[in-house]
Structures are given as C-alpha cells and as structure tokens.
Amino acid sequence: MSQPNVLILRAPGTNCDAETAFAFRQAGANVELLHINRLLENPGLFERFQILCIPGGFSYGDDVAAGRILGNQIQHHLADRIARFKAAGKLILGICNGFQVLIRSGVLLDHDAEDGPPATLSFNDSGKFEDRWVRLDVRGTKSVFLARIDSMYLPVAHAEGKFVARDVRVLSRLEADKQLVLRYVSQRPGSNGVAYPDNPNGSMADVAGICDPTGRVLGLMPHPERHIDPTQHPRWTRGEAGQVGDGLKVFKNAVGYFS
Amino acid sequence: MLWEVDIYPSEGQPDLIARAVAASAAELGLTENLSVAAARGYLIQGDLDRQQITRIAQELLADQVVERTVVAPVGDETLTQAPDGQQRLIHVLPKPGVMDPVADSALAAIADMDIQAETIRTLKKYWIGELADNRLEVLCSKVLANDAVEQVIVGPLDFRHLEVGSPYDFQLVTVPISLMDDAALERLALEGQLYLSLVEMQTIRAHFDELGRDPTDVELETIAQTWSEHCSHKTLAGRIRYKGPSGERHFENMLKETIFAATQKIRQDAGERDWCVSVFEDNAGVIRFDDKYNVVFKVETHNHPSALEPYGGANTGIGGVIRDPMGTGMGAKPIANTDVFCFAPPDTPSETLPAGVLHPRRVMQGVVAGVRDYGNRMGIPTVNGALYFDPRYLGNPLVYCGNVGLIPREMSFKQPRPGDLVVAVGGRTGRDGIHGATFSSAELTSQSETVSGGAVQIGNAITEKMLLDVLLVARDRGLYNAVTDCGAGGFSSAVGEMGENIGAEVWLERIPLKYEGLSYTEIWISEAQERMTLSVPEEHWDELSELCASEGVEATVIGRFVPTGRLLLKYNEHQVADLAMNFLHNGRPTVIRDAVYNGVRAHLVISGGSKQVAIDRTSALMTKCALTPILGSLNVCSKEWVIRQYDHEVQGGSAIKPLVGVTNDGPGDAAVLRPVLDSRRGIVISCGMNPRYGDLETYHMAASAIDEAVRNCVAVGADPSRIALLDNFCWGNTDRPETLGSLVRAATACHDVAVELGTPFISGKDSLNNEFRPEGADEPISIPPTLLISAIGQVDDVGRCVTMDLKQPGNHLYIVGLTRNEMGGSHFAMVESLTGGEVPKVDPKYAKGLFAALHRAIDAGLVRSCHDLSEGGLAVAAAEMAFAGGLGAEIRLADVPYLTETEGKPEEDLPTAVLLFSESNTRFLLEVEEDKAEAFQDMLEQQPFAYIGKVLDSDRLVILDANGSPAIDVDLETLKEAWQKPLRW
Secondary structure, eight states: OOOEEEEEEEOOOBBBBBHHHHHHTTTTTTEEEHHHHHHHHGGGGGGGOSSEOOSBBBBBGGSSTTTTHHHIIIIIIIHHHHHHHHTTTEEEEEHHHHHHHHHHHHHSSOBTTTBOSEEEEEEOTTOEEEEEEEEEESSSSSGGTTTTOOOOEEEEEEEEEEESSSSSHHHHHHTTTTTOOEEOOOOOOOOOSSSSSTTTSSSGGEEEEEEEETSEEEEEEEEEGGSGGGGSSTTTGGGGOOOOTTTHHHHHHHTTTTO | EEEEEEEEOOOOEEEEEHHHHHHHHTTTTTSOOOOOOEEEEEEEEEEEHHHHHHHHIIIISSOOTTTTEEETTTTTTTGGGOOTTTEEEEEEOOOSOOOOOHHHHHHHEEEEHHHHOOOEEEEEEEEEEOOOHHHHHHHHHIIIITTTTEEEEEESOSSSSOOOOOOOOOOOBBBOGGGOHHHHHHHHHHHTTTOOOOHHHHHHHHHHHTTTTTBBHHHHHHHHHHHHHHHHHTTTTSSOOOOOOTHHHHHHSIIIIIHHHOOOOOHHGGGGGGOOOOOOSSSEEEEOSSSSSSEEEEEEEHHHHHHOOOOHHHHHHHHHHHHHHTTTTTTEEEEEEEEEEEEEOTOOOOOOOOOTTOOOOOOOHHHHHHHHHHHHTTOEEEEEEEEOOGGGGSSEEEEEEEEEEEGGGGGGGGOEEEEEEEEEESOOSTTTTTTHHHTTOOOETTTHHHSSSSGOOOOOOOHHHHHHHHHHHHHHHOOOOEEEEEOOHHHHHHHHHHTTTEEEEEEESSSSSSHHHHHHHHHHHHOOOEEEEEEEGGGGGHHHHHHEEEEEEEEEEEEEEESSSSEEEEEEEEEEEEHHHHHHHOSOOOOOOEEEOOOHHHHHHBBBBGGGGGGOOOOOOOOHHHHHHHHSSSTOOOHHHHHHOOOOOOSSSSESSSSSSTTTOOOOEEEEEEEETOOOOEEEEEEEEOOHHHOOOOOHHHHHHHHHHHHHHHHTOOOGOOOEEEEEEEESSSTTTTEEEEEEEHHHHHHHHHHHHHHOEEEEEEOOOOOOEOOOOSSEEOOOOOEEEEEEESOOOOGGGGGOOOTTTOEEEESSSSSOOOTOOHHHHHHTOOOOOOOOOOHHHHHHHHHHHHHHHHTTTTOSSEEOOOTTHHHHHHHHHHHHHTTTEEEEEGOOHHHHHHHEOSSOOOHHHHHHHHSSSSOEEEEOOOOGHHHHHTTTOOOOOOEEEEEEEEEEEEOTTTTTEEEEEEEEEHHHHHSSSSSOE
C-alpha cells in the first residue's frame, strides 16, 4: 500500500484540521475529516484508515480541562476500537489539543488501575496562552513519526502544555523506556538548562512530546503542520528557512511507514 | 441534593490563580504578601450518590496528577475548612442568567458517563489570609469578581438549591403613548432605555394615533432598536449643516457624500478593472482576491460593554465581528482577526479613579483575555492590532475588533425569497444583552453598571465554531438563500433587515431558550450571542435540520418570510406586533444637525517654556534624551505581552508575523497571510491611528491615519493599487456642533485622500457618544476624536515580502520621502511636554507616486528591509530596525531630504530634533544591498530619497547631525530594554 488513508478527527472546537489535512496531503496521504459523532455512531469507520490524527484546537472549548471531554468520550466509547487500531500496527498522532486528548484518554500511556493517569499536561507556568517558536531535539529512534529527524524548529500555541509525570518513578520509567522522544532545547548558546521561554511551559525534563511503548503513537505540543512551507518560518526573510518546513518530515515519516 | 466539588492544586503544584490574586492585591496597594489559596469548583444538583459524585470528580472534573478534590453536599463543614489556615472564605459565582459555558459542557459530559445531573453551576473559591474588612471589600470588587456578571458570597454558601428559572405567564403589554405629553414621552424614552429623541417619540405617537391604537411594548422596542444610532447611523448618514472657515456645506447624507462617494469615484475610474464587489451594503465589505475567491473585511467596536465588563465585552466584541463575515453574502470563512484597543495609562493611580470606573490595567487585562479566549477558540489567527493610551479613555475605553473572511466569488451575494422559512441557528436565547443596541448609543455614567448590567453578554466561542462548521457546509450544499447574524438588536434587527423588502411573520414561542421565564419581548430583543438567521426554502429544511443535528448545532424554524410588507410577531395564538416594514425602516424623522469647525490654527512654533531649546539644532543633549523615552512610551513600546497571547498562526497561512527579527520580537509593520494554502497569493493587514493629531486638526489626523495604514501595507510589499480601507469613527457627543464639525472634517479628509490614493473604503462603522460622566460632575469626559483606519492589501507572491529588521552589515540605508517641520502632536512633543507645532499633513498625489515606486522596488527584490516612519519619526524607526535585526547602524542626518517651506515661509535648515523626530507622513527607512543600490536608485528616480547610512556589525545606533557630531549614540540593548520594559507583564 503506497498511499495510506488518514482519519483526521474533528470535534466541536477542533480548529487545526484543515492545515493538518493539507500537511498529510503534501506528504502523499489520502485524507478524510470525520466528526467524532460519526465515529460514535459507527465505530466500524476506523477500519478503513491506517493513520488516526487528532489535530489541534479547543475540543469542547477546553471546558473543564484541555482535551478532557473528548478524551473521556474516547475512553468511554471507543477504547476497544483504538486498542485494536494500535494492535493492528497502525499509527496515531495527537498534536497540541490532540496530545492532551491522547494523554487524558489513556491511549498514549496506560492508566494505572489504582493511581490513575501516570502523567498529565497542566497549565503553563506562565499562567497564560502563548504562541512562540521553540527549538526541539529528538531523543532516540523509538517514534515512527520522528525517524531520521535530529531537531526541529516549530511553533507552540497553548495554555495547558506543561508535561507533569505523577512522580519521579514514572518519569524515570518513561525515560528508561525511551518514550520521552521530543524535548525543548535552549536557543541561547552557553545557557545552563532550558529556561523559559525556550521551555515555554515549564514541562518536566523539557518534554515536548512522548510516544507510547510501541513508538507508533505520538503526542506533541508543538505544531508540525504550521511549518510545512518555508514562509511559515518566522525568519524566512532573513534567509534562515530551508527548502521545506521542518514539520513536513513528521507527516512524510507517517506516510512512508506504509510504503 | 446539591453537591459541591472543589478542586485545589495538589501538594507541590503551583496555585496559579492564587498567585495572580496576590499579585493584583499588591498592585492595588492592598497588601504586599497576601496569603491566598484558590479552588475552582462545581455545584452539581441532582439525585446523585457519593459514589457517582466521586466518580465525576475524579474522572471528569479534576486532574488526578496535579489536583486534589474536596467533595461534599453544600453545607457540609469539610467545604469550609481552609487549606492553609486562612481566615476568610469568598465564593464567586456567575449571576443567575449569566452564561456559564463550562457548566453546560460539564453537564453534557456527565450525561456521557451515564449519570443524570439536573443542573450545574461553576464557582471560584478563595481563601484569604489576614486583611482588613475594607480592603477585603476592595479585593472582592476589584480583583475577585465583577459585579456586572458575578456575585460574591462571603462565608459558607447560603443556599441549598440552584434556581432553574420559572415559567412565564403571558401578558400582552401595551404602552399608552396616545395619552402621553412630551415630558412623559421623554421620560419613557429614558426610563425604558429606548434612548430615542423627543421628535422620534412624537413620530411614533403620531403613527399609532393614525392607526387608532397604542403600540405594544415589543413594537416600541423594535422601533427603538431599528432607529438606534447603533443600527441606523442616523447622525453620520443624516442631514448635516456644516459651517467651516471656507463657508457652509449641506449634506443630505454625510457618509454617502464623503466616504461612499470616494469609493464610487474610484470604482467608476477603474471601469472594468474595478475590484470592489460589494461595499457598504452587506455585513462586511467585499473585494476581489483571486480567480476563485473574494475577501471580506469588517471592523466593529464594542466600547460600552467593555467598559462595564472588559472580559465579556471584548469576548463578545470579537465574537460579534466574526459573525459579520459569516453573515456576508452567503457566508465567508473567517481567516484573520484584528484588535485595536484604547485605554487610559495602566499606571493610573487607583485613588484617582472616579466611582464606577474599573482600573485601566484591569480593563486592559480583561479585554486582552476576552479577545484571546474567543479568537483562539475560534481557530482564527489574530494578526494585527494596536494599543493606544490617553487619560481620556479612562471611563470609556475603546475596543475595536475586526475580522477578515474568504468567500467563493459566486457566493458573494444573497437574496431571501418570499415563502422561505426563517430559521434560527446556533446558541439559545437568554436574558443576556437586553438593550445593547440602544445602550451603546448612550453616554456612560457611574450608574451604568447597575442600570445596564443586562446589556453585557458573555460569549461561548465553541457554540460559534460549531455554527461556523455547519454553516459553510450548508452554504456549499445550497441549503439557504440568505444568512445574517444576530448582532445588536438580536432577532429584531436580523429578521427586520432580511425581511425589509418582503415582510415576515415570526412565532416567538418556538425560539429555543436557555431557561424559562423570558417574555415575548425579551425573546425578540435579546442579544444573546452565537445566533444567526437563515432564509431557507422549505424543500431544504429537512436536509439542513439533519446536517445541524449531526454536529450538535441547534436549528429551529421560527417564522416565514411572507410578501405582506409587514412584520408580524406572534406568541402562541397571540399577535403581539404588527408593524409596517416601511414605517420601521423609513419612518424615522430626519433632523438637520449643526456642525461647526472654527478653523483654529495650531501654533506654528512648538513651545514649552524653557524647552524651546529642544528644537535648536545646536542642542544635541535634548535629542539624545528623547529617544529612549519615546521608545518606552506606551503607544510605541513593545506589545509582545498581548501578541503572544493570541494564536497568530492557526490555519497555517502565516507568512509575515506580527513580531519579526532575529529574536522574533521586533515590531512588524503589517501581517501577511496566505489564505489558500496551495497558493502563493497573500493578504496584507495593517492599521493606522493617531488621536494626538486629532487634538490639533481632525482633517489631518484622518489623512495621516490613512497614510499610516497604507504605508504599513506597502512597507511589507503590498501592491498600493490594491489596498482597500475601513473607517471606524469613535467620537464624543456629536450633539455638540463643534464635535460633529470635527467629525465632518475627518470624513472629508477620508474622501479626499482615498480618491487620490485610489484606496476605496469598503466598510465602516461609527460609535458616537463615547463620553463618561463621573459622579457629581457637570461636564462629561469625552474621548479624543479617534479614527481607526484598517487597510487590507494584497501581494501576488508572499515570497517577495520584506520585514523591518536589519539583515546584513554593510548594506546601505536609504530614507524615502520628505521630512517637514511637523512636530505638532508628535511623540517628541509628548515626552518633552511641548505643545503646538504643525500637525503632519498628507500630499496624496505625491504619496501615490512614492508608494507605487517603492512597491516596484520591493517587488523587484531590491529591498532587504523596510520600515515605515511613524511615532517618533526617523530615530525610532532606525532604533527599531537595529534592535530587531540585532545589528548596529550609522546614519547621517546631513543627507536627509527635507522640505524647507512651511506654510509659504522658507526655513533655512531643519533643526536636528525635527530631522530625528518629525512625524511627517509618507516616509520609509530601507536597507538595500550594495550591489543593488544602483538599480534601486534608478527605480526611485522620480522620488525624494537619499542614501543616509549603513548597517554595521556593531551593537550601537549612531546618528550624526548635520555637522557630523553624534546626535544619538546608544547601544542597542539600552534601546531595546527601554522599548520592551513598559508592558512586559
């Protein structure tokens, strides 16, 4: 199969669906946008897709907590389908609000029966929504989406993106399992550690994105779909952009996985 | 049973809400280190057991990793145990009837868990440490709650049940105006919040006398809404007798004869190349973009609601203006937001605030958060804006919100048809926003908060986003013939406008309500947000209904357009209104208003006592000191704190961002975006405004604002022959002939400059009566005349755009345009406390040629960076370019081209301060690579320009005066710090 089918999940308040669809199409995929209500009515719709993407936005207004209501819907009604989707060797990508949904629904990290979710995405230390560009390093080779990428320059735009593990034990387990695949890095030479705003939200261990134990599920706060065209780079007029944006490779990796 | 779930940060997690409260308490001078703990909470009413409520708390409401919960029935003492030994408990809840979107979402999410709750309300809970009673009161009213929409309960909650609204008993109300004398009519107009003039009230009385009956309350309200300044623009689109120094002029319709006339002239001159599509007709102006699409643009103000409740006012301001493009033609897709705010200085001492006025810092924080939360949730990038500060905005801040939309060319017009169903889609109707249209036409007083609290609306962006999603699908499937938004006046205005040429019948009891108890009149005039009205052919209703239901959007048939020429309202079997559309739309009496302009001339010489020396060219000292204060003045300083809170990149088309430069923090001139992702064609958005010039001369203020908006567009690469403009007038009370005269002058300038530049006005809006009367004061405080000009330009290929940051050491710096001795209203005069001086003027013929030449140079790739000269003139532009690019520069004033003739009187030389800080229009500072210098100079041949310096690999900005001695020699870090510091919150 050379052209995988991508399901971009829409919900009330999803708003990065069009540009994410564009990015996947640029990478060579067939893309379909479906509303969560269609999947709740007919979970069998999952069958014809190889990639599930939950794009950015404010699903259900981020009411209660970012990604919570959509995450709960998935957990309550679609958990089995998603588990089968994962088991079938398919890919799942959650960007920004999609990452929040994946982590709240237990799709990315299994919830412990006793202790609940092992990690969360909480309010930025700055206490506010911020849109800014960050430098990212890829750690390890576990994530299918990040294969052959060393670093990326992408924008973040969120209020609740601070990665917090439940405790040190969880954090070291994730680190040992090489699931903390994407990290914020300093943009100032010679600085010690990754201070705000290079780590834009105060995330533990500078985590910007994590993958599941298989490497086929990725959640990340930065927006790869916002760096596809060189003119999206904030300093392209200074000659700093490449031929294509750094984010395109994430989508190409996903598509390439099925070729 | 009424349960309460309180959610606190768990141990070791930051309490961000408490931190913000403590900081505000310190800012207000209440106490330095207030001990605060905060919780967000939910009151959940329903037949639930502890196991169910615990599940709801853990699985839905709280984040188990970083939060802990306290769950108990209201009244239980575990709810009143302070987490950290604080003494006082404060609850803040939305007032009954105020929108509570989070509660609605939580209710639906609980149902999704197969648990049935009856109703929910959110609350905030604050535990406050030691603080005197009077200070606690201030904390509650200034920090924790806003009385317009929230209630404060000190101590334990004093209720055990949430009210869910009570049923409404129909009773037809007629208003006996036939028996009223003039005094009674005037009283009715004021006390009934109709805000109609006596002549208008008399006209209504005469109309109903003729019919032989009295009007019902809803008939009177409908007329008041339709005739309100907000909806009919009766002042500017009315008859005006203007007396100025050069004689008298009579306007039958002032706007038509000035601003619209300019557009007509430009369109006629363009002939077949006319690129305007629909101007001053629909909810937004429409122009050509490419072969497939048109773009639409609208800017609105939401001043009075924002004065009372900054968050809600701004929230619904942006929410409302987004519905304008959505309600233009058959519905445009919103692609960009703009926001321009005017506030009093945020460091205004609290103790100087008049009663009833919110602190400007709080207003600003609330307004920014309101635009942020709505715009970001809608998924629309907020890409351009401005902040302007003046003490006169204290009681009357200005909140301009704009929206740009993209619409397929063939969808640009609409036509409701007789027989079509009137369909309401989107949000439900509640008591929010009653009398918004008439209230916005009134002067604010210290009592406004209590009288007009109901005029404040709270938005729910997701309801609007869901509506947008289905609207565009319905549009493309051809399921309706027309669409319009419910803005000011609610259904009254929406149905009234759509049915103006047909007639309509509306069945009010069918309109879905948020809660019981609304009267038929409240239903009709409510300005509840997120509602639109469609004209739907009966055969498409089923498909539309199904489409809306499939995404959870409510759609309801509420009436029918019937060819009667009448507006008929029914509530069940009762007829409650029967008005002739003709009377409603054409029955308003026109009065002739007087406008006077006395032609007061500003002093030619700028003066400030001993500071006269300031503009002496031999005094270098003063000029050195002026640059950093100007960079650090509120109007010029960095707005990064605001900009970063807006998602300015969603939709993926961002090509030139609002912040540019080597560290992404320099002030861009205009935003550029690609609305169609597989195309290179771009839209350029900018604005211009300068109320300081208006204090001297509103004609030149308006001309300067246009020049500024256009040159910002041109500076990034827009084609000056394809720039359209929008006007938004915010003025004081135009019943005063002098105030109206100053507005007529500004409108005249708009006409004159637009015609010469070939930049048509495509839409506009005015907001009059922006005055505030402090308690006990005889005279109201009027805002300065404030004209916002928004510009929308186009570029063939965004890849040819330029930014303002210096790029490369060794490159040449050019100034383009003539400098004049125009220091009146300048920021130099402001920071040096000088008055007088010539206000900057515009020579539009010359400007047109210069813009065109510059554009050719940019389009040919000859320009590496370009920045317009505005507040602070050449010195500020050079400083901004240097620190944005992280590169030094040396500039020679000796070569700056200037005009030595001022008002016919020749001057020898321009003083150094004038060369540095004059705010003459139509000027740019450019960076050109050495090997392109010749080609660049050839292209600019007919224009005044000069090679004045170089980009250096240094960290200093050096500007040499005519004698070659440094007038300015400062390091970039000092300059940038001065510029970034004031609003780095």
